[in-house]
Amino acid sequence: MTEKSDKNTTKGRPKIQLDCDQIRRLAELQCSRGEIAYVMGCSVDTLDRHHKACINEGKAQGKIKLRRAMYRNAVEKDNAVMQIWLSKNYLGFQDQPATEESSSVLPWEESKDDSK
Numbered sequence: 001m002t003e004k005s006d007k008n009t010t011k012g013r014p015k016i017q018l019d020c021d022q023i024r025r026l027a028e029l030q031c032s033r034g035e036i037a038y039v040m041g042c043s044v045d046t047l048d049r050h051h052k053a054c055i056n057e058g059k060a061q062g063k064i065k066l067r068r069a070m071y072r073n074a075v076e077k078d079n080a081v082m083q084i085w086l087s088k089n090y091l092g093f094q095d096q097p098a099t100e101e102s103s104s105v106l107p108w109e110e111s112k113d114d115s116k
Contacts, residue, residue: 016042020054023047027058028065
């Protein structure tokens with residue numbers, strides 16, 4: 001019979017050590033999971049299995065930072081384009097006015113002073 005080798009040896013691939021802070025920073029920039037995996041030198045499956053929370057947190061922080069920057073740009077810097085975009089997306093404003101029988105003729109009344 002063969003004896004077992006050292007109990008300290010492990011089978012399979014060596015575990016890869018990934019920096020959660022770097023993953024979070026890449027996710028803040030809204031990098032895709034594929035892009036993050038490429039930079040980190042691992043598979044997308046590895047990221048999903050072991051670092052999903054870091055990615056989700058980073059993506060959420062990135063969206064918060066972007067929303068804050070957009071709001072500051074619209075309100076503090078009086079950027080009209082950003083104000084219009086935010087009003088359309090958050091307040092439901094539209095370019096077209098509400099259509100209420102737009103084909104009807106407006107009533108016309110002449111004043112007594114105009115008839116001279």
